[in-house]
Amino acid sequence: xxxxxxxxxxxxxxxxxxxxxxxxxxxxxxxxxxxxxxxxxxxxxxxxxxxxxxxxxxxxxxxxxxxxxxxxxxxxxxxxxxxxxxxxxxxxxxxxxxxxxxxxxxxxxxxxxxxxxxxxxxxxxxxxxxxxxxxxxxxxxxxxxxxxxxxxxxxxxxxxxxxxxxxxxxxxxxxxxxxxxxxxxxxxxxxxxxxxxxxxxxxxxxxxxxxxxxxxxxxxxxxxxxxxxxxxxxxxxxxxxxxxxx
Amino acid sequence: xxxxxxxxxxxxxxxxxxxxxxxxxxxxxxxxxxxxxxxxxxxxxxxxxxxxxxxxxxxxxxxxxxxxxxxxxxxxxxxxxxxxxxxxxxxxxxxxxxxxxxxxxxxxxxxxxxxxxxxxxxxxxxxxxxxxxxxxxxxxxxxxxxxxxxxxxxxxxxxxxxxxxxxxxxxxxxxxxxxxxxxxxxxxxxxxxxxxxxxxxxxxxxxxxxxxxxxxxxxxxxxxxxxxxxxxxxxxxxxxxxxxxxxxxxx
Numbered sequence: 001x002x003x004x005x006x007x008x009x010x011x012x013x014x015x016x017x018x019x020x021x022x023x024x025x026x027x028x029x030x031x032x033x034x035x036x037x038x039x040x041x042x043x044x045x046x047x048x049x050x051x052x053x054x055x056x057x058x059x060x061x062x063x064x065x066x067x068x069x070x071x072x073x074x075x076x077x078x079x080x081x082x083x084x085x086x087x088x089x090x091x092x093x094x095x096x097x098x099x100x101x102x103x104x105x106x107x108x109x110x111x112x113x114x115x116x117x118x119x120x121x122x123x124x125x126x127x128x129x130x131x132x133x134x135x136x137x138x139x140x141x142x143x144x145x146x147x148x149x150x151x152x153x154x155x156x157x158x159x160x161x162x163x164x165x166x167x168x169x170x171x172x173x174x175x176x177x178x179x180x181x182x183x184x185x186x187x188x189x190x191x192x193x194x195x196x197x198x199x200x201x202x203x204x205x206x207x208x209x210x211x212x213x214x215x216x217x218x219x220x221x222x223x224x225x226x227x228x229x230x231x232x233x234x235x236x237x238x239x240x241x242x243x244x245x246x
Numbered sequence: 247x248x249x250x251x252x253x254x255x256x257x258x259x260x261x262x263x264x265x266x267x268x269x270x271x272x273x274x275x276x277x278x279x280x281x282x283x284x285x286x287x288x289x290x291x292x293x294x295x296x297x298x299x300x301x302x303x304x305x306x307x308x309x310x311x312x313x314x315x316x317x318x319x320x321x322x323x324x325x326x327x328x329x330x331x332x333x334x335x336x337x338x339x340x341x342x343x344x345x346x347x348x349x350x351x352x353x354x355x356x357x358x359x360x361x362x363x364x365x366x367x368x369x370x371x372x373x374x375x376x377x378x379x380x381x382x383x384x385x386x387x388x389x390x391x392x393x394x395x396x397x398x399x400x401x402x403x404x405x406x407x408x409x410x411x412x413x414x415x416x417x418x419x420x421x422x423x424x425x426x427x428x429x430x431x432x433x434x435x436x437x438x439x440x441x442x443x444x445x446x447x448x449x450x451x452x453x454x455x456x457x458x459x460x461x462x463x464x465x466x467x468x469x470x471x472x473x474x475x476x477x478x479x480x481x482x483x484x485x486x487x488x489x490x491x492x493x494x495x496x497x
Contacts, residue, residue, distance in 0.1 A: 071306030081393030091388030131493030
């Protein structure tokens, strides 16, 4: 049994009267690749944003290595430097080149030297195949290229966990492929990943555990093979019907 | 044309400009001096206020921090409100004579700069707020999600882009200041307007005297406008990039 990295305990989140997450309990172990699937509005993205503390939960706790992450900015910043996030809209810094994007946080948060930060940036940009583009600005790249840079940028922090919030939803099918390939590659390195996605085939093939969310609840949490071939929850069955039929 | 013995308005204008060139030049310098210093310090003040307005309070923060952030925000918003809602000419009077009442001696030029700074700061604060708002939240979240503090995110990600976006508005503010220094004649600052007033009074040729400074104001603003346009184009940067061929293989 591997070590628990993040525990989500009894987590709820409401926006006003609207309950988005209801009593979520998830344990994330080191090395797991967890895919979260479900229909739009089921709370997948909000859950991920809560894990990264971009949203504040209404109740419940998030533990990192069995220690609660408190709502104190210093603690949150430290925690985030270990738990990175890749966004649907890439969120690259538009005023900086690819290389600067990858070096900013290692320089300013981890206080690496210029040389170390550069080496790290090049290493990870090579991994995602974006090293030749170090001088380009985000506006000059395609969506798939931007997302690959965003992944490299997150990797530069040497995170323990990487969260992906629908990383391929804003991309055309060809670009989806290039980003998913990078993520598949990453999955083999032992990095712990939590991925919110609509790519069912990817979830089935790559994840070690798949979570189906429905109306703010974790409806089903199982090994991918089980969830995709023999779903227990009627909502899961309904959601996957079209995919399973195809 | 006889400029030494003027008989029409045009000749009078040239005559006055020549005869009182020292005065006009001194006035121009003072106008520039107050506008430049006042605008630069005012911009700094505006950035400060704009950035502070953007500070968020976390529920987990210490009580003392929450208190100070709220207090400073309140003070700044009162300041911005007061200076945006009163005319600069009245502010100049109140500050100049008000501080005298307190027993502190200030030169008119110093008061003039102070008024310009406070006025510019109030308007800039709003401009900076707009500039910060023009940068999508996603970029900030991208930085936060990697553990960057709000302050560093502001400094390295948001402000450089916001700055670029508000250059036209900053240029506007500076040109406005250049012209608004004219109201400082009410507190006896010897800037351009005061020079024209004095010169015009000597010969009862007000139209001609003000025509001289109108030309000077126009030239000043025109030149600065061109400089700002150039700066804006410079800041846009290159549209192409060089592929780093040394990393082309190994993919």
